[in-house]
Amino acid sequence: MATNKIGRDHSRFKQIVRGKIKKELRKYITKGELIGRKGKNTVSIPLPQIQLPRFRFGSQQRGGVGQGDGEIGQPIGKGDQQGSGPGEAGDRPGEHVLEVDVELEELAKILGEELELPRIEPRGKKAIASEKDVYTGIHRVGPESLRHFKRTFKAALLRQLSLGEYDPEHPLVLPIREDKRYRSWKTHREPEANAVIIYMMDVSGSMGFEQKEIVRIESFWIDTWLRSQYKNIESRYIVHDATAKEVDQHTFFHIRESGGTKISSAYELCNRLINEEFPPDEWNIYPFHFSDGDNWGGDDTRRCIRLLEEEILPRVNVFCYGQVKSAYGSGQFIKDLRASYDDDERIILSSIGSRDEIYDSIKDFLGKGR
Amino acid sequence: MAAYGLRGGLTPELAEWAERIEAWAREYGLDFWSICFELLDYDQINEVAAYGGFPTRYPHWKWGMDFEQLNKGYVYGLQKIYELVINNDPCYAYLMKSNSIMDQKLVMAHVCGHADFFKNNLWFSKTNRKMMDQMANHGTRIRRYAERIGHEEVESFIDCCLSIDNLIDIHSPFVRRRRVPDEDEDDLPKRPVPKKLRSKDYMDRFVNPPEFLEEQTRRLQEAIEKRKNFPEHPERDVMLFLLEHAPLDRWQRDILGMIREEAYYFAPQAQTKIMNEGWASYWHSKLMTEKILTDAEVIDYADHHAGTMGTRPGVLNPYKIGIELFRDIEERWDKGKFGKEWEECDDAEARRAWDKKLGLGREKIFEVRRIYNDVMFIDEFLTEDFAREQKMFTFEYSKQSDEYVIASREFREIKSKLLDQLTNWGNPFIAVQNGNHENRGELYLVHEHMGTDLDLDHARDVLKNLQRIWSRPVHLETVVEKRRKLLSYNGRKHGEKNL
Numbered sequence A: 001m002a003t004n005k006i007g008r009d010h011s012r013f014k015q016i017v018r019g020k021i022k023k024e025l026r027k028y029i030t031k032g033e034l035i036g037r038k039g040k041n042t043v044s045i046p047l048p049q050i051q052l053p054r055f056r057f058g059s060q061q062r063g064g065v066g067q068g069d070g071e072i073g074q075p076i077g078k079g080d081q082q083g084s085g086p087g088e089a090g091d092r093p094g095e096h097v098l099e100v101d102v103e104l105e106e107l108a109k110i111l112g113e114e115l116e117l118p119r120i121e122p123r124g125k126k127a128i129a130s131e132k133d134v135y136t137g138i139h140r141v142g143p144e145s146l147r148h149f150k151r152t153f154k155a156a157l158l159r160q161l162s163l164g165e166y167d168p169e170h171p172l173v174l175p176i177r178e179d180k181r182y183r184s185w186k187t188h189r190e191p192e193a194n195a196v197i198i199y200m201m202d203v204s205g206s207m208g209f210e211q212k213e214i215v216r217i218e219s220f221w222i223d224t225w226l227r228s229q230y231k232n233i234e235s236r237y238i239v240h241d242a243t244a245k246e247v248d249q250h251t252f253f254h255i256r257e258s259g260g261t262k263i264s265s266a267y268e269l270c271n272r273l274i275n276e277e278f279p280p281d282e283w284n285i286y287p288f289h290f291s292d293g294d295n296w297g298g299d300d301t302r303r304c305i306r307l308l309e310e311e312i313l314p315r316v317n318v319f320c321y322g323q324v325k326s327a328y329g330s331g332q333f334i335k336d337l338r339a340s341y342d343d344d345e346r347i348i349l350s351s352i353g354s355r356d357e358i359y360d361s362i363k364d365f366l367g368k369g370r
Numbered sequence B: 001m002a003a004y005g006l007r008g009g010l011t012p013e014l015a016e017w018a019e020r021i022e023a024w025a026r027e028y029g030l031d032f033w034s035i036c037f038e039l040l041d042y043d044q045i046n047e048v049a050a051y052g053g054f055p056t057r058y059p060h061w062k063w064g065m066d067f068e069q070l071n072k073g074y075v076y077g078l079q080k081i082y083e084l085v086i087n088n089d090p091c092y093a094y095l096m097k098s099n100s101i102m103d104q105k106l107v108m109a110h111v112c113g114h115a116d117f118f119k120n121n122l123w124f125s126k127t128n129r130k131m132m133d134q135m136a137n138h139g140t141r142i143r144r145y146a147e148r149i150g151h152e153e154v155e156s157f158i159d160c161c162l163s164i165d166n167l168i169d170i171h172s173p174f175v176r177r178r179r180v181p182d183e184d185e186d187d188l189p190k191r192p193v194p195k196k197l198r199s200k201d202y203m204d205r206f207v208n209p210p211e212f213l214e215e216q217t218r219r220l221q222e223a224i225e226k227r228k229n230f231p232e233h234p235e236r237d238v239m240l241f242l243l244e245h246a247p248l249d250r251w252q253r254d255i256l257g258m259i260r261e262e263a264y265y266f267a268p269q270a271q272t273k274i275m276n277e278g279w280a281s282y283w284h285s286k287l288m289t290e291k292i293l294t295d296a297e298v299i300d301y302a303d304h305h306a307g308t309m310g311t312r313p314g315v316l317n318p319y320k321i322g323i324e325l326f327r328d329i330e331e332r333w334d335k336g337k338f339g340k341e342w343e344e345c346d347d348a349e350a351r352r353a354w355d356k357k358l359g360l361g362r363e364k365i366f367e368v369r370r371i372y373n374d375v376m377f378i379d380e381f382l383t384e385d386f387a388r389e390q391k392m393f394t395f396e397y398s399k400q401s402d403e404y405v406i407a408s409r410e411f412r413e414i415k416s417k418l419l420d421q422l423t424n425w426g427n428p429f430i431a432v433q434n435g436n437h438e439n440r441g442e443l444y445l446v447h448e449h450m451g452t453d454l455d456l457d458h459a460r461d462v463l464k465n466l467q468r469i470w471s472r473p474v475h476l477e478t479v480v481e482k483r484r485k486l487l488s489y490n491g492r493k494h495g496e497k498n499l
Helices: A008-021 A025-031 A103-116 A148-164 A209-229 A249-254 A263-279 A298-312 A330-339 A357-364 B003-007 B012-027 B042-050 B061-073 B101-120 B131-149 B153-164 B201-205 B210-227 B238-245 B250-271 B273-292 B295-309 B318-335 B339-344 B349-352 B361-371 B372-383 B384-387 B409-426 B456-470
Strands: A040-048 A064-067 A075-078 A099-103 A128-137 A182-191 A194-202 A231-240 A244-247 A282-293 A319-324 A347-352 B034-039 B084-085 B091-096 B394-400 B403-408 B428-437 B442-448 B474-480 B483-489 B492-499
Touching: A008 A025, A008 A099, A008 B042, A008 B061, A025 A103, A025 A209, A025 A357, A040 A103, A075 A231, A099 A103, A099 A330, A099 B201, A194 A209, A194 A263, A209 A231, A209 A282, A209 A319, A209 A357, A231 B394, A244 A263, A263 A282, A263 B042, A263 B318, A298 A330, A319 A330, A330 A347, A330 B339, A347 A357, B012 B034, B012 B101, B012 B273, B034 B042, B034 B101, B042 B061, B042 B084, B042 B091, B061 B238, B084 B101, B091 B101, B101 B273, B101 B295, B101 B361, B131 B153, B131 B250, B153 B250, B153 B339, B153 B456, B238 B250, B238 B428, B238 B456, B250 B409, B273 B295, B273 B318, B273 B361, B273 B372, B295 B318, B318 B361, B318 B372, B318 B384, B339 B492, B361 B372, B384 B409, B394 B409, B403 B409, B428 B474, B442 B456, B456 B474, B456 B483
Parallel strands: A194 A231, A194 A282, A282 A319, A319 A347, B034 B091, B442 B474
Antiparallel strands: A040 A099, A064 B394, A075 B403, A128 A182, A231 A244, B084 B091, B394 B403, B428 B442, B474 B483, B483 B492
C-alpha cells in the first residue's frame, strides 16, 4: 500500500511545535523547566496547548471506576496519570499532556532565530584538521572490493567491440585485467574548529539558591547555542570564593561555600587552564564568569583587570561577565570592569537582575557573534 | 469467491489460517462481511492508526501528532498495536508483520468478533459501510480546497471543526426530531385561533367574551414571536445547527459537513467500546481454545490473553469488563438466573445452586450484541454479584495528597459512576439554546450540568473556535463550582459573569 503520506502531516506537526516553542521561548527560558528534561541529544518539552480544545469534563472532580484490590482511601495514582490504559488505545489516543522531543540542535536554531543570534565566526580555523576520505575518481588498479562494476563492464564491452569479438547473438562480455576499473579516493584535510567554554562562578556565601539557579539556566542556553556552532566543544567548570578550584558540572551547580571572594583566584586558574590545555591557536575559548559583584577589595579588582588585560583577553574569543543581583552583594565589580572596558568588544558585560532578565542577558552574550 | 483479493496481503500460511478461522467463526454463528487483511510493519500500522484506520484521510497535522505519540510509545516499548479493524464492507483489518503466528491467529479471531459486531449491532446500523471510499472522497475534496484556498486557511478551519466534533446528537440517526414541512403547506404565518368553549350560538358572546378571545389571540401571537428565537427546541447537534445557520463559505460548509459525517461514523465505536471489545475477546478466546491453538502455543496464548485482560487500579479495562459480562450473561441465561423468581430469591444457598438448565445463554448474548450499547449494557447486566467478583470500586481525586484514592465499593455508587462516565459517550451535553440571543444574532449554548464541571481552559478555547465559525459573539451557560455562569467570547476578549 502507498505509505508515508503521514510524512507530510508529521512534518507539519513538527513545524507547528517549532512555532509554539518559539512563541513560548521566553517562558521556557525564564522558568528553566527544560533543564531537567534533557536527554542525550534531545529535550522533551511539554506542550499542553497544542492539543485541540474540546468541551470536556475537568478531570479532577471526575474520578471514575477501577478494578482490583485495595482499601477505601488507598491511593491508586498520581494526579495526572488517570486516563488511557491498554484498553483505551482504540480510536482516540489518551489525553495526556503532550510531550514532544526536540533535538538540541533544533532548539539552538530556534533560540538563534528568536534572539537573532549571528553565526559565530571561529578563530584559529587552520590549525586543527580532521581527515576525511572522499571517493573522487576511477583508477585502473585497486582492491577488488572497490571494483566499479559498470565501468569495468563498459570497458570490456568497448574492447570487445573494437576488436570485433562481440557477438550480438551471444552477448558474452568477459572483462580481462586491463578492463578493470576501481574507485579511488583522496584524503581531505578539513579544518575543524574546536571550542572550550570555561564557566567560572562565585560560590561565596552571598550567592544564594536563586542566583545559582539563574546561572544554571543561563549556562544551559549558552551551552545549547555554542554546541550548535562548534562540532567539537568542551566545558570546564571553576568555582571560587577566596580560592579557586576546578570541579565537575554537578558540583559546579550544587556546591555551597562560604567566606570571602577573590575573583583573581578564578582568573588565575582560568589562565593556567588555557596555558596548559587550550592553546589559543587551536581553540576558540569562551570564559564565562558569574558572580554577584562582590570582591575582596580594590587591590584584587586591579589584579583581575591586569590579568584580563595581559593574559586572558588576547587569547580568548570573547570574555563574558554576568553579574547576578543578590541581596548581599555590592555589585561593584561590574562597575569597575565597565570603567576599564567600556567600549572594548573583547569583553561583554551583562547584569542579570532576576530570572526575567536571563533572556536579554543571553542576547547580550551571544548577540555579538564572536 | 474473491478470496485471492482479500488474502492478497497475507503470507500463504496466514491466508490459510484466515480461511479456517473465518469458517470456524461462521460455524459458531458469527455473521460478518468478508474481511480484507493486510500485513503492515510497525510504522505503517502506526501511520494507519494515526489516520483513525483510513490511510487516505485528509491531510492534517493532528494525524502527525498522533503518529508521533504512537511511534514514541512503540519505540519506548510502552504500547503496541496488535490489531486495527475498520467498520466497512468489506471489513479491513491490519495485522502487525512482526507478530508471531500465534498472535496473528489470535488477532484474526478477535477481528472476526469485531466484524460481526459492526455488521449486527444496531448502533452501527446507520453508519456508512463504504466509509473507506467516503474518507478517500473527503480527502480529495479537502486537498482540492487546500490547493485553491490555501493550506493554512483550510487547516485552521479544520482545527475549528475538529474542536467541536463531539457536539453532535448521537441518537439523531435513529430519531426524526424535526417535522419536514409538507410540500403544499404555504409559508404564510397564520393568525392563531384561540380555543373556544362549546356554547350555543346565542350564548357564545357570554361564554367566550370577545375581549377574552382577543387577549388569547394576542398571547398566542406572542408565543409564536418568542419561538422565532430559533431553534424551537434546544439543538444538541451543534454541528448541524452551524451547518444550517452559520455564515460560511461553500468550502467551509462542505468541510464542516464532512467532519460532522466522520464524527457520526466514529461515535458508535465510542458508544460500544466495552461491548465491542468484550464481544471480540469472548470470541477470540472461544475460537482459540476450542479450535485454533496447538499444544505448543497454549502458554504463549495464555500469556498474551492475560496481558490483554490485565487490569490496573486507575483504569477500567473494557476488554476485561466486556468479556466477563458476556460470560456472566451467558451463564445466567444458561442457568435461568434471571426474572422475577431469581430477583426475589434471598436464600444465598439456593442462589448459588440455581440451575434451571435452560441453555439460553448463547442465544441471549447474540441478542445482547444486537441491540445494546455500553450504557444499556452496564445498566441492565452489571449486577451486584458481578461488581463484587470483579473487585470494582470508584475512585476520586483527593486534593490533599494530589492523588486519586479509592472512594467506595458500594454497588450503587460504582454503577452510577460508570453510567455517568459512559453517558453521551463521555461527553458533556451541550445544546444550542438560541441562535439569535438578545435579538443580536449571538449564539447561546447551554451545558446541561450533571454534577461535573467543564474543563474551563478548554471551554474558553472552544468558544474562540465557535466564534470563528459563527462570526458573532458566542456564549456558554454552565456551572462552575456550583454557581451558574455565562462564559462569552466576542471575537476580541473573553467574558465571564454570574447568572
